[in-house]
Amino acid sequence: MRPGVVLAVLLLCACRLGAGDPYDYKRTVQRRVAPVTITHPIEGRSLVDFKQEAFGFLEFVPPKGARGPYEVRLGEIIKPDGSVKMQPGATIRSTRIVGEITTDGVHRVPLQPDKRNTNGGQEGAAIKMPAEHGVVTPFRFAEVFHAPFPITSETVRMVAVEYPMDMKASSFTCDNADLVKVYDLCKASIHATSFAGLYVDGDRERIPYEADAYLNQLGEYAVHADYSLARASHEYLMAHPTWPTEWKQHSIKMAWADWMWSGDTRSLAKCYDQLKDDKLLARYRRASVGLLATGPSPVTKKAPQGARDIVDWPTGERDGFVFEEFNAVVNAFYYKNLLEMADIAKALGKVDDAAAFAACAKEVYAAYQKTFYRPATGVYADGEKTDHASLHANAAALAFGLVPKAAQARVVEHLAARGMACSVYFAQYLLEAFYEAGRADLALKLMTATGDRSWLGMLDQGATITLEAWAPKYKGNLDMNHAWGTPPLNIISRYLLGVTPLEPGFAKIRIAPQFGPLKTVKGTVPTAKGPVVVDYAGGTLTVTTPAPAVVDFLGFKRELRAGTWVLD
Numbered sequence: 001m002r003p004g005v006v007l008a009v010l011l012l013c014a015c016r017l018g019a020g021d022p023y024d025y026k027r028t029v030q031r032r033v034a035p036v037t038i039t040h041p042i043e044g045r046s047l048v049d050f051k052q053e054a055f056g057f058l059e060f061v062p063p064k065g066a067r068g069p070y071e072v073r074l075g076e077i078i079k080p081d082g083s084v085k086m087q088p089g090a091t092i093r094s095t096r097i098v099g100e101i102t103t104d105g106v107h108r109v110p111l112q113p114d115k116r117n118t119n120g121g122q123e124g125a126a127i128k129m130p131a132e133h134g135v136v137t138p139f140r141f142a143e144v145f146h147a148p149f150p151i152t153s154e155t156v157r158m159v160a161v162e163y164p165m166d167m168k169a170s171s172f173t174c175d176n177a178d179l180v181k182v183y184d185l186c187k188a189s190i191h192a193t194s195f196a197g198l199y200v201d202g203d204r205e206r207i208p209y210e211a212d213a214y215l216n217q218l219g220e221y222a223v224h225a226d227y228s229l230a231r232a233s234h235e236y237l238m239a240h241p242t243w244p245t246e247w248k249q250h251s252i253k254m255a256w257a258d259w260m261w262s263g264d265t266r267s268l269a270k271c272y273d274q275l276k277d278d279k280l281l282a283r284y285r286r287a288s289v290g291l292l293a294t295g296p297s298p299v300t301k302k303a304p305q306g307a308r309d310i311v312d313w314p315t316g317e318r319d320g321f322v323f324e325e326f327n328a329v330v331n332a333f334y335y336k337n338l339l340e341m342a343d344i345a346k347a348l349g350k351v352d353d354a355a356a357f358a359a360c361a362k363e364v365y366a367a368y369q370k371t372f373y374r375p376a377t378g379v380y381a382d383g384e385k386t387d388h389a390s391l392h393a394n395a396a397a398l399a400f401g402l403v404p405k406a407a408q409a410r411v412v413e414h415l416a417a418r419g420m421a422c423s424v425y426f427a428q429y430l431l432e433a434f435y436e437a438g439r440a441d442l443a444l445k446l447m448t449a450t451g452d453r454s455w456l457g458m459l460d461q462g463a464t465i466t467l468e469a470w471a472p473k474y475k476g477n478l479d480m481n482h483a484w485g486t487p488p489l490n491i492i493s494r495y496l497l498g499v500t501p502l503e504p505g506f507a508k509i510r511i512a513p514q515f516g517p518l519k520t521v522k523g524t525v526p527t528a529k530g531p532v533v534v535d536y537a538g539g540t541l542t543v544t545t546p547a548p549a550v551v552d553f554l555g556f557k558r559e560l561r562a563g564t565w566v567l568d
Contacts, residue, residue: 019225019226019227019261019262019505019527019528019529020225020226020227020228021228021264022227022228022230022231022258022262022264022266022267023228023231023266024228025228025229025231025232026163026164026228026229027130027197028130028133028161028162028163028164028194028195028196028197029161029162029163029164030056030133030159030160030161031159031160031161031162032059032157032158032159032160033050033052033054033056033157033158033159033160034153034157035048035049035050035153035156035157035158036049036050036051037049037051038151038152038153038156039082041081041082041083042081042082042083044145044146045083045143045144045145046143046144046147046151047078047082047083047084047141047142047143048141048142048143048144048151048156049140049141050139050140050141050142050158051140051464052140052188052192052464053076053138053139053140053192053463053464053465053480053481054138054139054140054158054160054161054162054192054195055136055137055138055160055161055162055192055193055195055203055481056136056137056139056158056159056160056161056195057108057109057111057134057135057136057137057158057159058072058074058108058109058139058142058156058157058158058159059106059107059108059109059156059157059158059159060101060106060107060109060147060149060155060156061106061107061154061155061156061157062101062104062107062147062148062149062155063149063155064104065104066101066104066148066149067101067102067148068100068101068146068147068148069098069099069100069101069146069148070098070099070100070101070144070145070146070147070148071096071097071098071099071144071145071146072096072097072099072109072142072143072144072145073086073094073095073096073097073142073143073145074093074094074095074097074109074137074139074141074142074143075088075093075094075095075139075140075141075143076088076092076093076094076138076139076140076141076462076480076481077092077140077141077461077462077480078141078462083143084141084142084143089472090472090475090476090477090478090479091202091203091204091477091478091479092472092478092479092480093137093138093139093203093479093480095111095112095137095139097109097110097111101148101149108134108159110135111134111135111136111137112135113135114137114203116204116205117203117204117205117206118206124207124208124240124242125207125240126200126205126206126207127196127197127198127200127206127207127208129161129195129196130197133161136161136195137203138192138203138465138479138480138481139158140464142156142158144156160192160195161195162191162192162194162195163191163194163195163197163229164226165190165191165194165220165223165224165226166223166224166226166526167187167191167223167224169223169224169225169524169526169531170187170222170223170224170493170523170524170525170526170531171522171523171524172492172497172521172522172523172524173521173522173523174518174520174521174522175518175519175520175521176444176448176518178448178456179444179447179448179488179492179518181456181459182447182448182455182456182488183488183489183492185455185458185459185463185464185465185466186219186455186466186485186486186487186488186489187219187222187223187486187489188464188465189219189465189466189481189483189485189486189489190216190219190220190222190223190483190486190489191223192464192465192481193216193465193481193482193483194220194229197229197232198229198232198233198236199212199213199216199217199229199230199233199483200212201468201482201484202468202479202481202482202483203479203480203481204468204477204479207242208233208236208237208240208242209237209242209247210237210241210242210247210248210250210251210254211244211246211247211250211425211484212425212482212483212484213230213233213234213237213250213254214250214253214254214257215425215428215483215484215486215487215490216230216233216483216484216486217230217233217234217254217257217258218257218489218490218494219483219486219489219490221257221261221490221493221526222489222490222492222493222494222525222526223489223526224526225261225526225527225528227258227261227262227264227528230254230257230258231258231262231267233254234251234254234255234258234267234271235267235270235271237251237254238251238271238274241278243308244308244309244310244313245281245294245307245308245309245310245327245330246309246310246311246329246330246333247310248278248279248281249279249281249330249333249334249337250333251275251279252275252279252280252337252340252341252344253336253337253340255267255268255271255275255340255344256340256343256344259344259347259504260500260501260504260505261501261505261506261527261528262504262505262528263501263504263505263506263507263528264505265347265348265504268344268347268348269348272344272345272348272350275341275344276341276345276353279337280334280337280338280341281294281307281330281334281337284304284307286326289326289367289371289384290363290364290366290367291326291331291334291364291367291368291371292326292327292330292331292334293325293326294307294309294325294327294330295307295309295323295324295325295326295327295330295383296323296324296325297325298325309323309327309329309330311323311327311329311390311392311426312392312422312423312425312426313423313425314423314469314474314475316474316475317421317422317423317426317469317474318390318392318422319390319391319392319418319421319422320388320390321382321388321390321392321393322381322382322383322386322388322390323382323383324382324383324384324385324386325383325384326371326372326383326384327382327383328368328371328372328380328381328382328383328392328393328396328397329382329392329393329396331364331368331371331372332368332393332396332397332399332400332402333396333400334364335361335364335365335368335400335401335402336400336401338357338358338360338361338364339357339358339361339401341353341357342354342355342357342358342361345357347504365402368397368402369402369404371384372384372393372397373407374387374389377389377410378407378410378411378414379394379410379411379414380393380394380397380402380403380411381393389414390421391415391418391421391422391426391430392422392426392429394411394414394415394433395415395422395426395429395430395432395433396429396433397411398411398412398415398433398436398437399429399430399432399433399436401436403437408437411433411437412433412434412437412439412442415430415433415434415442416439416442419453420446420449420453420454420470423469423470423474424466424467424468424469424470424482424484424485424487425484425485427446427487428487428490428491430446431443431446431447431487431488431491431495432491432495434446435491435495435496435514438514440495440496440514440515440516440517441516441517443491443495443496443516444496444516444517444518447488447491452470452471452473453470453471453474454470455485455488457470457471458470458485463480465480465481465482466481466482466483466484466485466486467479467480467482467485468480468481468482468484468485492523493523493525495514496513496514496515496516496518496521496523497511497513497521497523497525497532497534498510498511498512498513498514498534498552498553499511499525499527499532499534500512501527501528502549502550505528505529506527506528506529506546506547507529507547507548508547508548508549508550509527509529509532509545509546509547509548509549509550510549510550510552511532511534511543511545511549511550511551511552511553512551512552512553513534513536513541513553515536518536519537520536520537520538521534521535521536521537522534522535522536522537527546527547529546529547530546530547531544531546532544532545532546532549533564539568540566540567540568541553541566541567542564542565542566542567543560543564543565543567544563544564544565545560545562545563545565546562547562548560548561548562549562551565551567553567
């Protein structure tokens with residue numbers, strides 16, 4: 001190991017700037033976007049392509065004196081003939097507007113509100129847009145007919161609405177061009193889907209859900225070191241919970257991540273009792289078994305009140321999961337939640353609670369092996385009385401530390417054989433499982449796969465924001481703007497580049513990259529203390545850290561001071 005040049009200026013700036021107050025919530029802003037291309041595929045029409053989809057509206061800036069009617073079609077995808085696809089199916093958006101320019105000055109093309117995503121539904125209220133933004137819709141393309149002025153980059157523009165984000169605070173490149181494309185897709189998705197000022201589940205509903213929000217949170221942490229939007233979304237969901245069993249468990253994961261990334265315990269203190277008494281779901285614990293009983297009782301055939309296990313969504317993405325009284329996925333989350341609650345209690349000085357959570361986690365670990373592990377096959381079953389071993393049961397067990405070292409190879413083999421037999425949401429835990437087992441090669445294979453169950457497949461469908469599901473045939477009402485489709489973004493940041501907080505607020509940083517077959521990698525990960533830069537080429541790892549760090553690479557651990565270091 002030899003020290004490189006310490007980037008004193010960089011570290012000084014990082015100390016001054018920090019991550020800011022997680023309660024410093026910002027208002028969403030408007031960003032004016034010029035067209036990237038304007039073409040005329042059909043006579044009499046102008047197709048304006050902004051290249052990146054956003055939530056917003058269209059503005060005309062006509063020359064002085066221009067008057068007359070126009071027609072505009074806004075949409076997310078186009079047909080082969082270059083026109084906006086007006087009946088795209090699912091919940092893919094398109095809209096036709098007929099208007100007229102009657103005065104000089106900037107003209108906003110008016111939009112009609114969508115009833116579903118402005119009034120809410122059975123799950124809860126949709127998040128309202130602030131009055132200053134008015135009605136917005138997701139679109140990439142604008143097709144203009146009969147405008148009383150030439151359509152040029154000076155006379156038409158998109159106005160995108162989004163939460164303020166420093167998109168230059170993070171970066172990633174490597175020798176696999178497909179992986180870079182996937183990273184860029186996911187990163188752009190985090191920015192574009194911030195339009196509501198809280199994490200929402202896409203345009204169809206515009207409702208916050210805990211699982212969506214957790215993946216959104218991890219994704220935003222990979223983009224910039226501002227934790228205010230994530231905290232606002234987490235605390236909103238604490239007050240407005242949704243229905244699935246596992247979604248409640250995600251609130252503990254959000255609270256733990258908020259604290260570890262920001263270093264701030266105020267939200268933990270505010271939410272602690274609710275996390276402990278409600279979100280941990282200990283009311284469902286069957287003492288005789290040591291696990292949560294959230295599924296249908298063998299006697300009543302009904303789940304206990306308030307428990308609605310989901311495993312994955314949509315229902316066709318569950319890999320045949322067999323629902324029983326003791327659910328392997330729910331109990332894997334329970335084990336992880338207990339460890340997270342032990343950390344949270346300790347951070348708040350609740351020593352007795354921390355010890356109780358840790359002791360309970362040990363009991364759950366043992367009960368999990370007894371209930372779900374099948375020695376004959378070497379994998380984990382979905383429930384206590386079935387031998388069906390879904391991808392979900394095994395990925396959750398492996399991702400959350402429930403698989404002993406000696407059993408990991410067989411579980412990994414089982415998961416690899418299943419392929420992407422899960423939704424874009426549960427892909428998060430499948431990718432985590434492979435990295436936790438040290439199989440970066442398998443995770444990379446999934447992140448760069450092709451076909452209609454892949455992120456490259458989303459790009460092939462014309463997406464510039466990640467989809468709610470892999471394709472319309474897997475979810476008939478999907479929308480094209482779901483941040484829970486971004487797992488590769490946080491996986492690249494947290495596992496491939498390997499940057500995570502070892503101590504709250506990145507007071508000490510863990511840098512444990514797993515490059516797999518990649519030969520050259522360079523990335524910048526934002527933290528509360530400043531950017532971490534990981535650069536790998538020619539077998540040499542160079543890291544720049546703004547705080548003390550532990551580098552764990554290829555089986556060797558090194559303690560580093562803040563600065564730039566070259567590790568041979």
